[in-house]
Amino acid sequence: MGKFELQGNRFIWNGQPIRILAGAIHYFRIVPEYWQDRLLKLKACGFNTVETYVPWNMHEPTEGRFEFGGMADLVRFVETAGELGLHVIVRPSPYICAEWEFGGLPAWLLNYPDIRLRCNDSVYLEKVDAYYDVLLPKLVPLLCTNGGPIIAMQIENEYGSYGNDKAYLTHLKEGMIRRGIDVLLFTSDGPEDDMLQGGTLPDVLATVNFGSRANEAFAKLQEYQPDGPLMCMEFWNGWFDHWMKPHHTRDAESVAETLREMMDAGASLNFYMFHGGTNFGFWNGANYGDRYEPTITSYDYDSPLSECGDTNEKYDKVRAILSEYSNEPPIPVPPSLPKRAYGTVELTEQAPLFGNLERLSRPVQRVTPEPMERLGQYEGFIVYRTRISGPRTQGKLTIQDVRDRAIVYVDGSFVGVSERWDPQTFMLDIPEEGAVLEILVENMGRINYGPQLKDHKGITEGVRMNNQFQYDWTIHTLPLNDLSGLTFADANQQPLAMPTFYRGTLEITGECADTFLKTEGWTKGNVWINGFHLGRYWERGPQQTLYVPAPLLKQGDNEVVLFELHGAKRPIIEFLDRPILGD
Template identity: 40%
Template sequence: MVVLRIRSSHKRKCMFICLCIAVFIVYRHLDLSRAGQGTSRKVGLSANSSQFTLEGEPFRILGGSIHYFRVPRAYWRDRLMKMKACGINTLTTYVPWSLHQPQRGVFNFHTQLDLEAYINLAAELGLWVILRPGPYISSELDLGGLPSWLLQDRSMRVRTTYPGFTEAVNTYFDKLIPNLVPLQYKKGGPIIAVQVENEYGSFAKDEGYMHFIKEALQSRGISELLLTSDNHNTLKSGGVDGAIRTLKLQKVNQRDVQDLKAIQPNRPTMVMDYRTGWYDVWGDLHHVLPPEDMVSTVREILRRGMSVNLYMFHGGSSFGFMSGGLAEPSYKAFVPSYDYDAPLSEAGAYTQKYHLLRDLLSQFNNGDIFPDMPVLQHREAYESAITYQHLSLWDALSFTEGPFKSVKPVNMENLPANNRNGQSYGYTLYETTITSGGLLKSGDNVKDRALVFVNRSYIGLFKRQNMELAVPDGKGLQTLSLLVENCGRVHRGRDLDKQRKGLVGDIFLNSIPLQDFTIYSLEMKPGFIDSLYQAPWKALPETPTFPSFFMGQLFAYGYPSDTFVKLPGWEKGVVFINGINLGRYWSIGPQQTLYLPGPFLNSGINQIVVFEEQEGDYKVNFEDTPDLGMAADVQ
């Protein structure tokens, strides 16, 4: 027998080499199996033939939209894993300028708005990414995702080459785009394409605008495939040279597809927004698209060899005041839920659409095995919270920003609030003194609703269909107050420049314009809600005054679960949990519950604050199922 004696130094070298080989094999495996982690890429997504290619190989985009800003960050991984398990290979997301730059010179790319982390997570889970950075995105957001401080400029012309707008876009892109350049496909990242603006064909006020946006992206280092997205009748006016055109639709029409192919022959055909459902507005019904209709349309798209992106795959929630409004045929505001009747529900639950879609996509998966479907989160019907404390709006005014003095009314955007960036969302209170009663006329200068008070007693409501109020006579000087709510700037249309809120002009009493206003900004940010804990709350009286804040407590022992807030007997207002704005509620529906994600709760005591405008039941219910209202099929 021959015994080999290996010196310890050689032994350590051998072990080190073996370890290096093992590490190389593991990382090589991850490199090959994960989208977004390649290191030797030269040819990205290409549209130079009738079919997309990626790294020179045929590639079909099976995309789905999930917006990071509508999903609690703690649930990003869960939602993307469910997307991957359904057979989707590409994540698409809009980027909301209004949230990332709430004030001039103030940028937010952290926590809930950490876009880089979201894209890297998609890569980790094996998803490619199509980025839609705007600057305008629509998406049923207030002002289509444009920041409201743009409207401080009375001459502003958004979505054009007006210098005030292009300068603002350049400043924003200087912050946004450099963070995204390293995440592109040819640099080893998951971003395979970038959309230039959004459905500009329906706006099309400036022939040079789309070229400006394209150059703004490319000059900052965007080098992957560019695309545009429009409805079939605006494809020509919405495109730009050097970017492939794509369609938005809800049903496949042969003529629409032929029109697209005629505009760009020998190029891939893609439905960039196949609408899996629809949005909801206050005072209407909850819109749904039958599952069989969705699946048959997706099947037809795939049968034709086209690529597709599902808008939405998972809608999530428009927390806070980010929801916009609908301009036509008449103004209506969007509800906070962005469930969209999508394959994944607002709370991330599997729907019939999800299961049918997963079965369908399994037929087009080239033999790949889909990951297992993640287990659903537990949902809890917590014990109702009884509001036990009460704070009148008038007693909360000392905690607001202001007051501001002005001879004439000042619209929200031009108030000297938020470091002179104006007020974006929420309510604004305008107060002045009057010496007599009479006929009060708004002249359509109230945007969008106003509760009217004399000496802090409610006398009536101004809204778009109600522009006159009788003011009772009184003795001596009286205080006239108008609590004006921005219900949401419209998200699309050719009048975005005119979407100023608050009092946008004179209010007349007996044909004489009112003057000398004291103005309070009630944007209701988390800091304001937190500050209210120091306010002079009182025990809930038998007949509380309105508008008021009501406080209660939710007890969630152990690991908090998702739940749904329901407020039967309350009229209209806003719900805050631990300072987080869940969104508006309104008795007119259709939405009857607000989604409360478990990550928003603490184990133990949670503070609930309800701002109610007119009538309260003083009890907050928590249910384990959502109620989005009476349903009607999308027409």
């Protein structure tokens, strides 16, 4: 057993002062086979603690059904860290932000029309309590008070950036304690008056999050907590990327200067991120400032350990500084994992989406084009179909409040695209016999931060011809979590201009290695390798390759499936031995 506690302005571990030097590594963004490699590189850099969020939506994807295996095996991740001699800080939700889908909240919460998120709402708290009843007992045996590696746990996350409901925070705190969490509890917020006023609790350690001007941030923290230890719970040493924006980088020397400032102040700290990983599948989130901005598949974050686990200049500078403040001898840095360029693969089979709808989804009839959540769907795509009567000349088609990207077809012909951040209307001539209208909508990730958090997907209001709402819809939900029903045919032509699945085979001889799938020449879509959903690609960048960890591959034949929304120059992909992120 271990004892981690506060004494005045110091952290104490088993009776001795300790400075917490932590780095964020999210188990849910890394294949489990690589957890040990990333944790060893954290330790070799000079850190003594790993920090992780816990995404509620991954662990309870549908209400009452819980997942704690594979990439969701939180217990195994914490145990692995402990076996390597690392302490663990857990930030167990319900909300995590993290540029993760819906900030970690499960989308099925939106099935409750009157629910109020992140506050003392009885419906919301009932769902949180049911989740905690399952999650927290898994963590109790891993607490340092029970001989495990977990030394501290967070209450909510940056709550002062969202609200000021102290009754809500108190409910979470008391619920954690009541379920056996007896380690140090803390909150984390930005170093601003309103955030520290709204997000902290009496007798709970407050920590602050920032990327620079450490002494200013700590001075603000001390105005509210004059006697506690200084702790930066999120040192933003890099940043995340949105589609259609340049790749973010931060100079390694700038990171080193802020790190030294914190070390000279005697502070404890947590690098956010030390290693970012990947938003596999549909797990990326989105932001909403002036407009909706979805996050890319890579969560490289320009962190000291890259998306594929390689060290870099930032890693070297951080390791050098930490060694100056340590009495422990450095341990060797594990080598980079092998990379391999497998070359080009021709995708020789095609399965058009609209020819396979009935194999992927059972249609439902609705009066209006309902959003995904009301149909029990939480990710992927959705198709809305209706018939427009004719004749009509130059009728204006409007999709009212689409979330997030709609592709419009009339009688099977492409009409145009309307995007949430760039809504379009379309002038249509409908013949006397009428026409079939089909709208394919992509959920590009729910908002993970800020007041726009409640983010339904699909068509959330309606579809109009001029001012006339159109009713009587056939809807196909397309979560795309099972592609086994697709019927592929040999492709004897160029890629289609319609949404189509393409399939090919990557043949591997010898040992499997990490690789990077280059999507140049393709427009927009998703990729699966051996049934594992790698994530999204888009020619608008900045990401131009998708990371493929070696454990997803096998010797011999590997199935590659692309779901392309618009078409490609030629049905070929390429596997490189390096990533391309940005220009």
